[in-house]
Amino acid sequence: MKDWRKRPRRRHSQELKAQVLAQCAQPGASVAAVALAHGLNANVVHKWRRMTGEAATPLASFIPVALPAPAAVQQDIRMELRRGTTTMTIVWPSAAAAECAAWMRELLR
Structure with a gap:
């Protein structure tokens, strides 16, 4: 049985590396699938990508998004x-605060 640790390191040509990296750069390409198709370990291909600077995906630039103004939340006046022994709970729209004040004045006379 041959000891795997004594096997010489494989050397890959620059052309093969360029071909593999080009296939990895295709949209939807899986590094693992490309490596497997070429009989390579995916970690080796990832190392090649890091060495050439291809592994870093470009950061998305800032894209301003116009959002609609939030709807004004109208709070009710609650009293x-x-x-x-009588308890009344009053709920009045805050847009009609002046009318609420007039009503309260009349009620409390």
Whole structure:
């Protein structure tokens, strides 16, 4: 049985490396699939990519996105009035705050 550790290192031509790296650069290409198709270990191909600077994907540039203005959240005026044993809960739209104040003045006279 031959010891695998004594096997000489494989040397790959620059042409093969360029061909493999070009295939890896294709959209949707898998480095592992390309390496397997060429009888290479995927880690070797990843190392070639790092050495040539191809592994780093370009950062996406900033793209401003226009967002619609958020809808104004209209809070309601909420009041709880107690007179003796009677309790009233009043919910009034905040857009009509002046009318709410007038109503309260009349109610509390």
